[in-house]
Amino acid sequence: MTQAGTAFAPLIVVAAALIDADGRVLVQQRPADKSMAGLWEFPGGKIEPDESPEAALVRELQEELGIETQTSCLAPAGFASEPLGEQHLLLLLYICRKWRGIPQALEASAIRWIRPIGLHDLPMPPADKPLIGLLDALI
Numbered sequence: 434m435t436q437a438g439t440a441f442a443p444l445i446v447v448a449a450a451l452i453d454a455d456g457r458v459l460v461q462q463r464p465a466d467k468s469m470a471g472l473w474e475f476p477g478g479k480i481e482p483d484e485s486p487e488a489a490l491v492r493e494l495q496e497e498l499g500i501e502t503q504t505s506c507l508a509p510a511g512f513a514s515e516p517l518g519e520q521h522l523l524l525l526l527y528i529c530r531k532w533r534g535i536p537q538a539l540e541a542s543a544i545r546w547i548r549p550i551g552l553h554d555l556p557m558p559p560a561d562k563p564l565i566g567l568l569d570a571l572i
Contacts, residue, residue, distance in 0.1 A: 442519065442520045443520065443521050443522075444517065444520040444523070445480055445486070445525065446478060446479055447478065447487075447524075447525045448474070448476065449476055449507070449526075449527050450510060450528050450529070450568055451529050455546075456548065457546040457547055458546070458552065458568060459476065459545070460475060460552070461474060461538060461540075461541035461543070461544045462538075464540070471542070472557055472558050473545070473557050474561050475564070476493065476498055477494075478493040478496075486527075487504035488504060491504055491507075496540065497540045499539050500532045501532060501533040501534055506529055506531040506532065509525070509526075510568070510571060511526050512525050512526060526564050550569055
């Protein structure tokens with residue numbers, strides 16, 4: 434695929450909107466040593482070779498937050514598409530309402546539970562922003 438004569442290699446990333454019993458969403462703050470440092474994002478990450486998006490998200494949630502869930506607890510919610518340097522990011526967002534453990538900021542600077550409408554006030558990566566309205570409508 435080309436855009437303005439530039440080839441983009443797709444980068445597929447998965448993310449979770451963890452929803453608690455009060456209808457709040459968990460977001461995490463990117464650490465200082467990563468790109469887009471300080472921005473708030475939905476937890477998740479890259480899909481490894483031979484890994485399904487759902488399996489990747491289960492793994493990422495365990496690595497980043499120390500929680501356990503199952504692929505059957507992930508409901509596809511939507512996606513975002515964003516140019517990202519020499520690549521093109523496709524962010525697949527899932528909703529998760531059931532997990533075991535208490536989320537902790539294992540790889541992020543901080544985590545926060547926030548109502549979907551409050552996400553508009555947080556500095557977030559460009560790919561995450563279009564998903565805020567979708568979450569607000571779904572929750």
